[in-house]
Amino acid sequence: HKHSxxxxxxxxPIDPSMFIRRAPSSVIxxxxxQKPTRDGEVLVGLGDIxxxxxxxxxxxxxxxxxxxxxxxxxxxxxxxxDMAMFSRFERRQEWMGSTQVGLDREYAMWAQIIxxxxxxxxxxxxxxxxxxxxxxxxxxxxxxxxxxxxAAAQTELGVLTLAYLLRLDELGVDVLDGYPNAEYWVNDTxxxxxxxxxxxx
Numbered sequence: 001h002k003h004s005x006x007x008x009x010x011x012x013p014i015d016p017s018m019f020i021r022r023a024p025s026s027v028i029x030x031x032x033x034q035k036p037t038r039d040g041e042v043l044v045g046l047g048d049i050x051x052x053x054x055x056x057x058x059x060x061x062x063x064x065x066x067x068x069x070x071x072x073x074x075x076x077x078x079x080x081x082d083m084a085m086f087s088r089f090e091r092r093q094e095w096m097g098s099t100q101v102g103l104d105r106e107y108a109m110w111a112q113i114i115x116x117x118x119x120x121x122x123x124x125x126x127x128x129x130x131x132x133x134x135x136x137x138x139x140x141x142x143x144x145x146x147x148x149x150x151a152a153a154q155t156e157l158g159v160l161t162l163a164y165l166l167r168l169d170e171l172g173v174d175v176l177d178g179y180p181n182a183e184y185w186v187n188d189t190x191x192x193x194x195x196x197x198x199x200x201x
Contacts, residue, residue, distance in 0.1 A: 023104070024104050035070040041071075042071040043074075045077050047076075047078070049076065050079055050080075050130065051081055051102035051106045052098050053082050054105065066113055067116045070117055071121065072121055073122040073123075074124070075126065078126045078129075078130075078193075079130040080106050080128070081099075082130050083130050083131070083133035103165050107167060110168075110171050114171065114172070122174070123171070124173070124176060125168065126179075126184065126193065126194050127176060127177050127194065129180070134160075135161070138160060157169065163175050180194065
């Protein structure tokens, strides 16, 4: 009789903290300003935030503008998330964990925007090419993962979709999918989209 001399390696135990964690605390202070009476509508657009590598000073100024203007519509124009660990160009060790940090920070941003605007406002999130990185990688490795939902879910989003991870349905944020072709027409002459062209320097 032949006996195998190979010994299977004993797998490392799974750290439960990988699956259970306490959400980071955040302070949301709603504005006390009243929405002004005006003839037209005000739209504020925020472009290419790239959480968690955002320009915090620029984001603070954006929140200040939203509090002052109390706009009817707030639109994020794409690339809210950087998704650096899903880049096809470069992945660095120091970026490990940045995906979760980015999700937490974007959720906090939307919560603050909601606190700073009044009822009746429209919140819209346009998907950009960076936002699409995680989905693109999942499709390349195992597209089955994108459709996974919790057991017995009826109309729930897939648990690995960006909209689900950001809780956008709970926040009341509409999503404009379909990069790079999706367009949102504000009026007959003005549309919003996440483009592909860059300006020469």
